[in-house]
Amino acid sequence: MEKTEILKSEMLEKHHLRREEMRADVLRPLQKSGLWGNIWVAFLIAIILIGGYAYYLQLKNGLIVTGLRDYATWGIYISNFVFFVAISLVGALISSVLRLTNFTWYRPLTRIAEIIAVAGVIWAGLIIIVDMGRPDRILNLFLHPRIQSPILWDVIVVSTYLTTSVLLLYLPLIPGIAICRNTLTNKPKWQRWMYKVLSLGWNGTEEQWKIMKRSIAILCVVIIPLAISIHTVTSWLFATTLRPGWDSTNFGPYFVAGAFLAGTACVIIGMYVFRKAYHFEKYLTDEHFGYMAKLLVFLAFVYAYFNINEYFIPYYKMRGPEARLLTDLFSGKFAGLYWSAQILGMALPAVLLMFKQMRKPLPVTLISIPVVVFAWVKRYLIVTPILIHPYLPIQNVPESWKNYFPSWVEIAIVSASLAGVLLIITIFSRLFPMISIWETLENEGIDLEEMDKLKIEKV
Amino acid sequence: MRTNFENRLLRKLFLAVIFSIPIVLSAKTESAKEKNNEVPVVATMKLTFSEKDSLKICKATITSGEKPLGGISVKFYAKRFFSLLPLIPNGKAVSTNEEGEASVKFPKELPGDSNGSVIIIAKVDDDEHYGSLEAKDSIKWGTIISITSQDEEWNMRSLSATGDKAPVYLLSAAGVIIIGVWGTLIFVIYSLFRIKKAGKIKK
Amino acid sequence: MKNENDKSDRRKFLKFGALAGGVVLLGSAIGKAITPEPEKKSGEKVKVLTADGKLMEVDGCQMKHPAANKFTNQEMRKGISGKKFVMVIDLARCANARKCVEGCQKMHHKQAPTEWIKVKRMDDAATLTPYWFPQPCFHCDNPPCTKVCPVDATFKREDGLVVIDNERCIGCRFCMAACPYNARSFNWGEPIIPQGMEQEEYSIEKSFPAKKGTVEKCDFCPDMARQGKLPDCVTECPNGTIFFGDQNEDTVTNGELTFRLKELLTNRAGYRYLEELGTEPRVYYLPPVNRDFKFEEDSKQHNTEDYKII
Numbered sequence: 001m002e003k004t005e006i007l008k009s010e011m012l013e014k015h016h017l018r019r020e021e022m023r024a025d026v027l028r029p030l031q032k033s034g035l036w037g038n039i040w041v042a043f044l045i046a047i048i049l050i051g052g053y054a055y056y057l058q059l060k061n062g063l064i065v066t067g068l069r070d071y072a073t074w075g076i077y078i079s080n081f082v083f084f085v086a087i088s089l090v091g092a093l094i095s096s097v098l099r100l101t102n103f104t105w106y107r108p109l110t111r112i113a114e115i116i117a118v119a120g121v122i123w124a125g126l127i128i129i130v131d132m133g134r135p136d137r138i139l140n141l142f143l144h145p146r147i148q149s150p151i152l153w154d155v156i157v158v159s160t161y162l163t164t165s166v167l168l169l170y171l172p173l174i175p176g177i178a179i180c181r182n183t184l185t186n187k188p189k190w191q192r193w194m195y196k197v198l199s200l201g202w203n204g205t206e207e208q209w210k211i212m213k214r215s216i217a218i219l220c221v222v223i224i225p226l227a228i229s230i231h232t233v234t235s236w237l238f239a240t241t242l243r244p245g246w247d248s249t250n251f252g253p254y255f256v257a258g259a260f261l262a263g264t265a266c267v268i269i270g271m272y273v274f275r276k277a278y279h280f281e282k283y284l285t286d287e288h289f290g291y292m293a294k295l296l297v298f299l300a301f302v303y304a305y306f307n308i309n310e311y312f313i314p315y316y317k318m319r320g321p322e323a324r325l326l327t328d329l330f331s332g333k334f335a336g337l338y339w340s341a342q343i344l345g346m347a348l349p350a351v352l353l354m355f356k357q358m359r360k361p362l363p364v365t366l367i368s369i370p371v372v373v374f375a376w377v378k379r380y381l382i383v384t385p386i387l388i389h390p391y392l393p394i395q396n397v398p399e400s401w402k403n404y405f406p407s408w409v410e411i412a413i414v415s416a417s418l419a420g421v422l423l424i425i426t427i428f429s430r431l432f433p434m435i436s437i438w439e440t441l442e443n444e445g446i447d448l449e450e451m452d453k454l455k456i457e458k459v
Numbered sequence: 460m461r462t463n464f465e466n467r468l469l470r471k472l473f474l475a476v477i478f479s480i481p482i483v484l485s486a487k488t489e490s491a492k493e494k495n496n497e498v499p500v501v502a503t504m505k506l507t508f509s510e511k512d513s514l515k516i517c518k519a520t521i522t523s524g525e526k527p528l529g530g531i532s533v534k535f536y537a538k539r540f541f542s543l544l545p546l547i548p549n550g551k552a553v554s555t556n557e558e559g560e561a562s563v564k565f566p567k568e569l570p571g572d573s574n575g576s577v578i579i580i581a582k583v584d585d586d587e588h589y590g591s592l593e594a595k596d597s598i599k600w601g602t603i604i605s606i607t608s609q610d611e612e613w614n615m616r617s618l619s620a621t622g623d624k625a626p627v628y629l630l631s632a633a634g635v636i637i638i639g640v641w642g643t644l645i646f647v648i649y650s651l652f653r654i655k656k657a658g659k660i661k662k
Numbered sequence: 663m664k665n666e667n668d669k670s671d672r673r674k675f676l677k678f679g680a681l682a683g684g685v686v687l688l689g690s691a692i693g694k695a696i697t698p699e700p701e702k703k704s705g706e707k708v709k710v711l712t713a714d715g716k717l718m719e720v721d722g723c724q725m726k727h728p729a730a731n732k733f734t735n736q737e738m739r740k741g742i743s744g745k746k747f748v749m750v751i752d753l754a755r756c757a758n759a760r761k762c763v764e765g766c767q768k769m770h771h772k773q774a775p776t777e778w779i780k781v782k783r784m785d786d787a788a789t790l791t792p793y794w795f796p797q798p799c800f801h802c803d804n805p806p807c808t809k810v811c812p813v814d815a816t817f818k819r820e821d822g823l824v825v826i827d828n829e830r831c832i833g834c835r836f837c838m839a840a841c842p843y844n845a846r847s848f849n850w851g852e853p854i855i856p857q858g859m860e861q862e863e864y865s866i867e868k869s870f871p872a873k874k875g876t877v878e879k880c881d882f883c884p885d886m887a888r889q890g891k892l893p894d895c896v897t898e899c900p901n902g903t904i905f906f907g908d909q910n911e912d913t914v915t916n917g918e919l920t921f922r923l924k925e926l927l928t929n930r931a932g933y934r935y936l937e938e939l940g941t942e943p944r945v946y947y948l949p950p951v952n953r954d955f956k957f958e959e960d961s962k963q964h965n966t967e968d969y970k971i972i
Contacts, residue, residue, distance in 0.1 A: 064851030073838040133833020133875030140813040146622035151812035201658035242842040396964040542915035613820040
């Protein structure tokens, strides 16, 4: 857009109107929650309560209430942990990688991606505590830390990533909170108080814009290595062992690639839900779904590349104990899950999304659902089959030890954690604008910083 | 009468306990004495060590008074932590010759303690005439086990050692990364306060 | 002695035999208690003590353990000075009697299906005859398990042992995942502790009393070694399959036979299981050549029952 002296005030007026329009659009969902919204929250809370009761039973009786035993010593708690870490990576991908590579279309999606990241990493931290046999001794991690252990690296990197993600969610949100503070005056007292505190006295001064934008720029650089670390370290929980199937140098990039794929699919589903529920059609456009679909295809191919390295090359060699595992995955009792994960969760979505007709919002979302579901399944396949295919044969143990099937307690707790992620996202979206107004308008060539400056100068 | 009997019993019981302590303590001596009582001839075994041209010999000499006793099977052992190690690999015995002497070569490179001492035991098990005999002595022929090197090795920093013995490169790398990243994060958190301040000034 | 004169009372005296016997045994226990420690460690006395072991079992296993309590956590984390424990398992002698498993379970008060030492049927190839493979913890010199522990709950001692501090363990089970041999077990539920022993003080060297939600495994019985005694799996084996000893002394014994470690390994082509993993186990195997027993199928199924929630 070209700016000339004569047109400037006219344009400013136009921009002003556009800003007011967008503010109204974005804040409308915050005005009141509908019946379905309340049923949804009640449903999530019910699942969390059931999970809470299951966890109480587990605390009381020990991990004996799970399907885990001495061979399958890690189960769906750990695969769920890996899944949550995986989806949390997308925050970094959307708001940082795309930003640093000078794409701009991503901007209306940042908030959705960031809140998925924050909710995912919070529950990743919680679910790993659930997996512990002695959660009462968690302080030992700080009293007797052993820096050589990948678990400690994970503790460090998860807490760091959580902090960074929260900051990266919060900083661009400050102008939004300020708008909430100024306009949502009919809200309960605590909510108004929260807006007041969290908006940090935002007035859109030049200094404030400058500090905020610079802080975001810093975080965007920091979060990329952090995001890669968090998932690489998580992959090291497996790759630092000598177990056939985990003993792989490919694991870090393999996990990171899979995480980007799963997270992108999550964001697509989130986009669709918010577009429908909050009527964000104007902001989360068909074009955005198209871009995300293309990104998904690209990431699926990257992931496929690492999968070929991870499975085909060992299959080519068929080294002793690994051969038993691979046979079980390819044609044994895990074959159904394995091929579903590879085909429905990776190959088919990539192929389908290459067709333009498929890159419309609804088909993209429908294709993304199996990508997310099988991303979870894939993490289960990474954890458990390997544990029940050790070097030494499993003998003289109860029949149930030779296989793993999660107990209802595990399923309840994992469901609760999934519900927990959704609950965090839901509650957040009820309190804060889900689309970043200033970032989106910047895309349209409307610089709110500039406008604020002019307004202040006028005053 | 009954009390009298009980008193006597208790007295005997008491005596039994008192006597049992030294009896148990010296159970071995006792049994040896018993055997000696059966066999009128008392034999003694002496253990000596000699070294000639790098050949190390453990020699047991069995005599009865001045008279050397031949044809008696002697087994040689080195004392170990859990058991006795036969100096002849298959555990066979050596017969004494006419001079009453039986000898074995001291095995090559047999570890001793931190001074290189090995306790050698010569044994005669249940000889039909002389019963069981034993002689033991310590000799500094063993190779020295260096406890210090083991200690040093254990105290070395490594990935499998305890947390306080983490490798320096790991500690420093982790430290640099943590300080670097958290320094940045703290700076950003500090920026939040600056944002607040910047808002106030304009007001 | 003087008893000769009291022949008339002898029968009545015998009525009190059991009591008197008990007291004599008590006397012997006192006697043993005041015997200086080094005497106990003599190889010869081991056998005497083994015979006495029966008497002690009458009083329960508490009698076996108090010695371990004298050491501090710090000392137990360091280990027995100057030792380097090592095990040699002669596969030619193993007939799957499973006495090592039972002895170990009894000694450590573990119930099936928990086995700290396992006996596995190994079928290396279709053309080869299967053999039985007793498998304890290998106490590796490059242990993958201690590497990954986040809280120093499992660690390598100076005497070569890899042990667990169940009062430190957070139950993350990373060590179990890291052990390529599955040597580790977990207290999934509340462990069953024999009556009257609940109050016993925990010691790393006894691995007892077990604690819910923590990892446990074969510990090479350092509390027994402190007393100069062999682990129960060694002494319980009717075929003398398992040899135990100190590598620094170059000696291993199965209680009956004693060999020089290097000679035994050289003469019998000793090897370590999965040497290529580089974990450097402290357990060596002698290949099953010239076997003492023909391979026989195990007619019984073991450990078919899972734990029950208590």
